[in-house]
Structure formats: C-alpha cells, structure tokens
Amino acid sequence: MIFDIIILVVFYLIGTIWIEDAHIKSLEKREKKYKDFFITTIKTFDTNAEKAFLVSGSAVIASDIFKKYIASWICFFGGRIQTFEKLLDRAKRESLVRMCEQAKKKGAHGIINIRYETSSISKGKNKKSISAAESLVYGTAVVLKK
C-alpha cells in the first residue's frame, strides 16, 4: 500500500510536474510567435490569393501512471477527468503549433478551413497496452498576392 503511494507520488512528480509543465511552458512560448497568424475554420476566401496548399500537423501524447490511476477512480464515481482534459489539450495545441510552423516555413499568410481529428492510439483495456491521444489538424494555407 505504502509502496503503491510512493510510486504514484514519484510518477506524479515526473509526469505532471516535470514533463507536463515543461511542455505547457514551451507551448505558451511557441504560441506567442503565431498570435497574429490568421487561422480560421471559414471555407471561402475573398481576398486575392496567389496560391494555396494543404498543411497539417500532428502530435501523439502519452498519459502516465498517475493520470491513469486518477482517471480509473473518476470513472468509478463519475465527473470531469481533468488529467485527461489537460492531456488532450496539450496534443491539440502542439499539433496546431506544428501546422503553423509548417505553413510559415512555406511562406503562407494564413490558414483557412482548418479541421481537427482526434483518435486514441490504443484503448488501454489491459494494463500493458499504451494509452495515448493523437491529434491531427489540417487546413489550406494561403499565400496572398503582393
């Protein structure tokens, strides 16, 4: 029992405090770069465009033992699973930043008609299987006429 608690605390410190917080900090830093970048889910584009192409970004983020443990208890009693909400949020933000990076590298001025796609890599029914969230985001990058 005490051994279990020690393991949980250790993985909480590594998984949530160390890895997750570092990831969120790096995301905030990179998101600032794309604050003025034009991203929309609107399909049509009225302004004169020179060319358009598809861009996409994806990320697979794994959960840790502590998150799984908390989630299994919340699944029993019901309620919001905040540990997993944070996980999916990280995956979505990471993939969006990657898409923006790709678009900017190719000289685009904005991205229209973006679509999110989320899937779980593995269901995680038995204890050995991998549980991770995959997020894919894609859209049409547009280069404006000079």
Added chain:
Amino acid sequence: MILVNTETIPGKTLHQSLGLVSGSTIRAKNFINDLGAGFKNLIGGELRSYTELLEESRKEATDRMIAQAEGKGANAIVCVRYSTSSIASGAAEIYVYGTAVKI
C-alpha cells in the same frame, strides 16, 4: 499537384470535376519502438516514434491518392479529408479522400 481542403482553390478557377479519389494505408512500428513507447507511457510525454509513424502513413496515403488523381488526368484535388483509426495496438490506419479536378 495542388491539394486543398476547401471547395474551391483560392486564386484559381475549376474547369472540370473528375470524381472521387482516395488513398489508404495501415502501418505499424517495430517492436523496439513499441517497447520504448510502453516505457514512455509510465512517465508521460510525447511519443515521437508514433508521431513519425502517423506522419509517414499520412504521406503514403496522400501519395497514393495523388497517383490515382494523376491517372485520371487531374492537376488538383479539392475537399481533401483525413480520417484516422487504430486497428490494433500500435498500428494506425489512415484514410484520405478528395475530389480530383482540372484547373
């Protein structure tokens, strides 16, 4: 080949629609990567090998779709949609479809 996921291509006019084109692929990583991912699953964080896997399979599915469109004589694909699903643990299915057009 121009790929967009909008109905029209900004800055271009569409002349002829040539029908649906699609491509799909199912890929898996080797067991060493799966072991690494299993270890990463203890502490959390990004699974780079799986991100790579999905990126590779997405590229392959897209290439297949492009080959199909070229066979039809198209030079652009509009309304491209991706869909992902997991078949088994560690394997990913990517399906991509769109409408081949002439511009």
